[in-house]
Amino acid sequence: MNRNLSLATALVAGLLTTTATAPLALAQAAPAAAPAAAPVAPQAIPAKIALVAFEQAVFATNEGQVAAQGVAKKYEPKKAQIETLAAEVDSLKKQLQAAPATLSDEERASRLRSIDTKEKQLNRDAEDAQTAYNTDLQEALGKVAQKLSVTMKQYAQSNGFTLLLDVSNQNSTVLWAQQSTEITQAVVDAYNKTSGVAAPPPMAPSPAARPRSAAPAAAHPAGK
Structure with a gap:
């Protein structure tokens, strides 16, 4: 799967926010005059560690x-528009390369300016579409x-894990690590069972097109 750095950062930040704000909310809700709880002495317990690939699980x-798939479908028209413009730029470049040697300098310069203008527009459109798609x-x-982070922690607690590491x-x-410590699929299965969302049908493959690294991806994220 494509491991998007912005996504990973957002996922971790969301998880940290969820876990960090709960004690604060509880403290604010407690009566001001309530006696302070007796400190709990730390104690060593047998460790039971689990590994989860949280981003991939999402x-x-x-x-x-x-x-x-919903986001990908939203950007299909924009992707098609960018591919059309890319094909036009390619065509103009080939026409210029095939132009006779008798082509005037003025005409050649005019064609080069047209290609440059369209290519800059293509790059802008592709970058804007990619940014919007990622967002x-x-x-x-x-x-x-x-929501998955809640299921993940519930699964870890109910199965007696004392430490959960995101890999x-x-x-x-x-x-x-031993394979038995990997709980990613188990967490995914538990979430699917409670979410009530059915597995989507596979997306139809996109027609072959000239590769462009800047063009927005139309298919759902895939593995590397």
Whole structure:
């Protein structure tokens, strides 16, 4: 899956916000005159560690897939428009390359200016579309991530795990772990069961087009 850095940052930030604000809310709700609770002495307990690829889990849920496909469908017209403009630029370049040597300098300069103008417009449109696509995708999947984090923590607690490590990032410090400690799919299955969202049908493959790195992706995020 494509591991978008902005998405990963948003997911982690959302998770941190959820866990960091709860104690504050409880403290504000407590009566001012209530006696302070006795401090709890820290104690060592047997560790039971689980690993989860949280970002990938968000994409893998039925709701995450539906959300990603919805964003992709929204940008299909823009993608088609960009591909059309890209084909036009290509055609103009080929025409200029095939132009006879007798072509005047003035005509050649005019064609070059036209190509340059259209190519700059193409790059602007592609960059704007990509930015808008990423923003919408991050927002849509961020909502799923907030709900999935609740399911994830409930699953870990109910199964007696004392520590949960997110290994979404390739730079994770976890070098090796037993396969049985990986709970990503189990969390996805638990979320799908409670969300009530059915798995979406696979998207039809897009027709072959000239590759452009700047053009917005039309399909849902896929693995690397």
